[in-house]
Amino acid sequence: MSSRSDSNRSSSLIRSAGSASLRPRELTAGRDAHPAGARATISIFDARTPTLPPATHTNSYALGARDVVLVEPATPYEDEQRAWIEWARALPSQGRTPVAIVATHHHIDHVGGIDVLARELALPIWAHAETASQLPDVTVARRLADGDTIDLDGPIPERWTVLHTPGHAWGHVCLWNADSRTVVVGDMVASVGTILIALGDGDMRIYLEQLERLALLDASVALPAHGDPIEEPTKLFRHYVAHRLAREAKIASAVVAKGANGVTDVELVTIAYDDVPPHVWPIALLSVQAHLAKLAADGRVALRDGRYASAS
Numbered sequence: 111m112s113s114r115s116d117s118n119r120s121s122s123l124i125r126s127a128g129s130a131s132l133r134p135r136e137l138t139a140g141r142d143a144h145p146a147g148a149r150a151t152i153s154i155f156d157a158r159t160p161t162l163p164p165a166t167h168t169n170s171y172a173l174g175a176r177d178v179v180l181v182e183p184a185t186p187y188e189d190e191q192r193a194w195i196e197w198a199r200a201l202p203s204q205g206r207t208p209v210a211i212v213a214t215h216h217h218i219d220h221v222g223g224i225d226v227l228a229r230e231l232a233l234p235i236w237a238h239a240e241t242a243s244q245l246p247d248v249t250v251a252r253r254l255a256d257g258d259t260i261d262l263d264g265p266i267p268e269r270w271t272v273l274h275t276p277g278h279a280w281g282h283v284c285l286w287n288a289d290s291r292t293v294v295v296g297d298m299v300a301s302v303g304t305i306l307i308a309l310g311d312g313d314m315r316i317y318l319e320q321l322e323r324l325a326l327l328d329a330s331v332a333l334p335a336h337g338d339p340i341e342e343p344t345k346l347f348r349h350y351v352a353h354r355l356a357r358e359a360k361i362a363s364a365v366v367a368k369g370a371n372g373v374t375d376v377e378l379v380t381i382a383y384d385d386v387p388p389h390v391w392p393i394a395l396l397s398v399q400a401h402l403a404k405l406a407a408d409g410r411v412a413l414r415d416g417r418y419a420s421a422s
């Protein structure tokens with residue numbers, strides 16, 4: 111991502127040191143021409159996690175200039191947890207006080223350290239009720255619902271609004287700071303790797319709806335769990351939607367082409383993902399199944415004896 115400044119843009123993203131190998135990294139996200147108070151104070155700490163390749167790390171974010179929430183207690187690895195705790199414990203030396211840990215959703219590469227990190231730092235855990243229900247052994251002190259606000263007091267107070275954005279996971283939440291037009295997006299999009307929509311946890315139709323909703327925010331910066339901050343995220347949200355719909359169209363036309371005998375989901379992977387190497391197909395199968403569920407819900411395909419055929 112470019113760090114050049116562009117006077118046509120209404121936002122800026124400044125990183126200290128300029129090296130992805132240094133952690134933590136500091137961000138100032140906000141409008142150049144906006145009065146004081148329109149900026150958000152954000153630090154990033156990327157920890158190694160068992161995530162979906164090619165991603166290898168999950169970003170945690172410290173949001174707030176004095177009261178701070180720590181987003182994504184991600185890493186299950188002891189050495190990384192120690193480094194994460196050190197990072198959190200160093201925040202008070204900058205006048206910043208962690209008040210809670212927020213999990214965007216329940217996937218292991220987001221909550222792998224939730225017990226240890228909350229206990230070591232004596233912080234409450236905040237998450238959506240659907241996430242809490244997936245983590246029966248974890249005490250969720252505050253259940254975050256759509257529209258809830260997280261008010262972080264400080265020299266520059268920050269209000270982060272909870273957006274419940276299911277589709278990748280039922281309890282997925284994003285955090286939106288309207289003043290700085292910054293959105294923490296969890297696993298809704300990524301700048302490294304792809305977002306998996308798998309049946310059970312996910313729903314393709316709802317996921318696409320929520321991406322459209324994120325596009326309507328007109329955010330300046332999106333902070334993903336995997337990869338660098340995303341400038342001009344609206345373009346990326348729309349690109350994701352277009353890309354998924356193009357894949358869906360390919361699946362739908364393959365189903366039509368196979369006629370009344372229909373086609374299995376495994377066969378459809380080889381047709382709809384003929385542009386990706388076969389080692390990706392097992393993961394692609396999950397996406398095909400999610401698309402087929404959406405096409406079935408839309409009344410476009412029907413499932414009979416394990417084979418999908420055109421519903422019309």
Ligand SMILES: [Zn+2]
Pocket residue numbers: 215217220278279297
């Ligand atoms: Zn996830």
